[in-house]
Structure formats: structure tokens, C-alpha cells
Amino acid sequence: MNTFKTYSERAARHPNACARALFELMERKQTNLSVAADVTTKKELLAIADGVGPFICVLKTHIDIVEDFDQDLVDQLTQLSKKHDFMIFEDRKFADIGNTVKHQYGKGIYKIASWSHITNAHTVPGEGIIHGLRDVGLPLGRGLLLLAEMSSKGALTQGAYTSESVAMARRNQDFVFGFIAQHQMNEHDDEDFVVMAPGVGLDVKGDGLGQQYRTPDQVIKESGCDVIIVGRGIYGNPDQVEYQAKRYRDAGWKAYLERVQKQ
Ligand code: S5P
Numbered sequence: 432m433n434t435f436k437t438y439s440e441r442a443a444r445h446p447n448a449c450a451r452a453l454f455e456l457m458e459r460k461q462t463n464l465s466v467a468a469d470v471t472t473k474k475e476l477l478a479i480a481d482g483v484g485p486f487i488c489v490l491k492t493h494i495d496i497v498e499d500f501d502q503d504l505v506d507q508l509t510q511l512s513k514k515h516d517f518m519i520f521e522d523r524k525f526a527d528i529g530n531t532v533k534h535q536y537g538k539g540i541y542k543i544a545s546w547s548h549i550t551n552a553h554t555v556p557g558e559g560i561i562h563g564l565r566d567v568g569l570p571l572g573r574g575l576l577l578l579a580e581m582s583s584k585g586a587l588t589q590g591a592y593t594s595e596s597v598a599m600a601r602r603n604q605d606f607v608f609g610f611i612a613q614h615q616m617n618e619h620d621d622e623d624f625v626v627m628a629p630g631v632g633l634d635v636k637g638d639g640l641g642q643q644y645r646t647p648d649q650v651i652k653e654s655g656c657d658v659i660i661v662g663r664g665i666y667g668n669p670d671q672v673e674y675q676a677k678r679y680r681d682a683g684w685k686a687y688l689e690r691v692q693k694q
Contacts, residue, residue: 433623434615434655437691438463441623449549449574450608450625453518457488457658460516463651463687464680465489465627467522467662471496473504479666480508483676484515489549489627491520491660494541505546512548520627521547524578528556529563537567544568551576551611554596561599565606579610582630583641600624613645615655628656632664633682647679651686659683 433441442454457463464487468479476497480490490512494500512519521543525532532552537544544550544567552560554577564575579596581588588596597616600607609625610616616624632644644664650656665675 433617433620435691435693438657438687445608445623447574447604447606447608448572450623452548453488453574453608453625456516456518460485460488461684462486462488462680463658463683464676465491465520465658465660466665466676467491467493467629467660468666469493469496469662470666471498473497473499473501476504477507477511479672480511481515482672483665484511484517486673486676486680487515487517489518489520489658489660491522491662492547493522494543495523500540505542509546518548519546520549520551520576523547523550523552525550525552525560525564526555527560529559529561529566531563532560533563533567536564544571544573547573549574549576551578553578554592554599558599558602561603561607565603569606573606574608575606576609576611576625576627577607578612579616580612580614582613582628582643584637584643585641597624609657612656613650613654615657625658626656627658627660628654629660629662631659631661631679633679634664638663647682648686651683652690655690 438454439458442451445451466483466487468476470476577596577600579593612626615626628650630643636644647659661679
């Protein structure tokens with residue numbers, strides 16, 4: 432099973448360029464940590480990106496919550512991604528018909544496709560959403576994750592919804608390289624979807640607004656996910672951002688090593 436292979440073994444065999452680049456980066460930096468930097472000012476976002484940069488493989492953004500967004504923010508994030516060697520993932524959660532998401536991805540104020548290596552989409556509108564995003568993203572070498580399972584309590588992303596989402600990914604593997612989910616999704620050896628899992632915390636179980644946390648061990652070792660996405664657990668206390676990033680990086684990497692040693 433691919434779950435028990437190392438990230439570099441998976442990089443060597445992966446048909447999707449975005450997945451290959453991510454696995455190579457993870458092995459090079461020895462990290463499977465993605466930080467969700469959900470802050471509302473440019474200054475805070477850049478400070479977090481620079482502080483956690485050495486410890487992460489992916490910086491996950493919600494660019495539309497930044498009150499003083501401008502092109503300079505994107506330019507500086509891009510420079511930081513080169514300086515620290517991480518990928519940028521704009522967590523846009525597209526959810527409209529193909530024609531609309533094309534514009535949302537490539538145009539408007541944010542021009543997400545021009546700077547974000549990875550983005551994601553809900554599958555609720557059907558496969559046209561993937562085709563619309565692919566028209567814009569594939570020529571730029573971008574990759575897409577589908578939301579197959581959500582971390583929040585009562586999420587409707589289960590059963591047939593999840594399996595249909597996986598089937599959509601299977602039919603679009605040139606652009607779709609994985610999922611936001613809570614478990615690994617591969618059904619056989621020819622399949623190697625990357626799973627990034629949010630809802631990760633070492634100290635608390637929830638946030639009072641439906642979020643549910645599991646530990647890096649549960650996510651990486653027991654559920655076979657590849658990347659842990661951690662937000663408030665890392666930036667929640669501004670004095671401890673780097674300390675917590677190291678702590679989660681170490682916990683995620685240890686869980687991965689233990690998993691691949693089982694093979
Ligand atoms: O199912 C999901 C999918 C996502 S992308 N649950 C989530 O929490 N997320 C995102 O992960 C969410 O938008 C936020 O940016 C991050 C979790 O943040 P935390 O502060 O709860 O760790």
C-alpha cells in the first residue's frame with residue numbers, strides 16, 4: 432500500500448507534477464506540517480509565514496480574510512515560499528459551476544491561480560467544477576484537492592458523497608492530486624492520492640464552533656493521512672508560534688516515520 436511507502440518513494444512514481452513536487456519537498460525538509468494562517472492582517476500573515484517557514488511544507492491561506500490585502504502581500508508570500516521552500520495553498524473551497532469558478536480562480540482582486548500552487552474545491556456542483564478550475568490551473572502547473580471529508584461536527588461529507596468525490600478525483604488525475612479528508616482514500620496500489628487533514632490539535636478537542644481535533648498520531652499513523660494542517664494550535668499564542676510549529680512538525684514527522692517503518 433502507498434500509505435506505507437516513504438514520501439520520496441511516492442515522489443519517484445507519482446504521475447502528477449504537483450504531488451511529486453510536494454512529496455520531494457516534504458522529504459527534503461523532513462516535514463509533513465501545513466500551517467493554516469487564519470489571521471486578518473497582512474503584517475500578521477507575513478510574520479507567521481516567515482516564522483513557521485522553516486518547519487512547514489505548505490502554508491495554507493484564507494486570502495479573503497486579510498483586511499489590507501494587496502498585490503505586495505502576494506509578492507512577499509511568494510518570496511517567502513522561495514526563501515523557506517514551502518508551497519502555498521489558498522483554501523478557497525470553490526463551490527460553484529465550472530464557468531463561475533474559472534473567473535473566481537483566475538480573476539477578480541485575488542487572482543488566486545497566479546500565486547497559489549494548490550487550491551481546493553467542494554464536489555457538490557459535480558465534475559464541471561474540476562473542469563473549470565483545470566482550464567485555468569493546469570497550464571500554470573497548479574494542483575487541486577477535493578474536499579472529500581470535513582473535520583467539523585455534523586458535516587454532510589460522508590458515505591456516497593465521499594465515495595463519489597473520490598471517483599471524480601480518479602477521473603481527473605492530471606489536475607486533482609488528492610483530498611482534504613480525515614482518512615487515506617487509496618483503494619489499490621495504482622492509486623496514490625495525497626490526503627491533507629485539518630482538525631489537528633495536541634492540546635484541545637474542539638473550539639465550541641463545531642471544529643473537532645485529533646492528534647498527529649491519530650491522523651498520520653492510524654488514519655494514513657499525509658499532511659497535518661494546524662491553525663490555532665500554532666498561531667493561537669503569538670509568543671509561541673515557532674515553538675509550536677517545531678512541536679507539531681516533530682510530532683507529525685515522528686508519526687510518519689513510525690508508519691513507514693511498519694511496511
Ligand atoms: O474540513 C475542514 C477543511 C478545512 S480546509 N476543516 C477545516 O478546519 N479546514 C480548515 O483548516 C479551516 O478553514 C481552517 O483554516 C483550518 C483549521 O484551523 P484550526 O485553527 O481549527 O486548526
